[in-house]
Amino acid sequence: MPETQPDLNRFFDVFTQAGDGIDTETLTGCFAESFLAGDASGARPVSRQTFLQALPRRAKMFAEAGVGPAVPDSLTPERLDDHYVLVRTTWTAPRAGGGAPVRLVSSYLLHRDELGAYRMVAYLNHEGLPLSRT
Template sequence: MSQIQTPVSRFFQSYAQKSSEDNIPAMVSQFADPFLSADPHGTHCVRTAEFAAALPKRKLLFDRLGCMPAVLEDLHETQLDSRYFLAKTTWRLDFAPRDSSQAVHILVDSTFLVDTGEQEFKIVMYMAHQDIMQILRDRGILPA
């Protein structure tokens, strides 16, 4: 990802780095408590403690499937007002199965609403545009 460095882009580069290092406490600290989570199945409010508890389980599953750390491919930010930014992102997930099959590359889109009004920026809304588990099943990475 190459673009002009802004405070919001640095925030997401930091998030991507923390994610690649599996630094769950640091990742979770970038979210408001609670935050809104939306995906193709609906919307719900998530407490950061619940989020922190779910992340290791997701990591174990993705590790078992041969997933490499997610790479932030693209970021488009829109300032909504003096405090909030909308960040549209594209992430690349690379799966290198442990068997001899070919690596699979998947691009997923997500949108974040970021509160920049505090000293530390916080994600107040996260929207996954695709059902990643269904994509993994459709691509034969995750058994049905």
């Protein structure tokens, strides 16, 4: 079942809205039970529960840095096979006081199940504030 851009847009709309309000119930459906999280310091396996528990700390880190909620600017999917799509994304997060916004660049490896639901199986942070250690 091939993905479509509207399907991916809906997935990232849900992901973005749930992340803005730290809606862990909704975010649970966005991630595989365990996934790979990576940044410049390396990659590590993370349980979905551990990641969701770390989100308030991550939100606090953004707030302390004077950075507001990130909004996706672009989604560039690359279909890898019938079940996986790699999505490169760019995001913009406003700075408090009107400073230059923060540019965030991430890639997500999504698995699409037989019912058409996406789950993140890898989350790579390329540019922007670093992922907090979970």
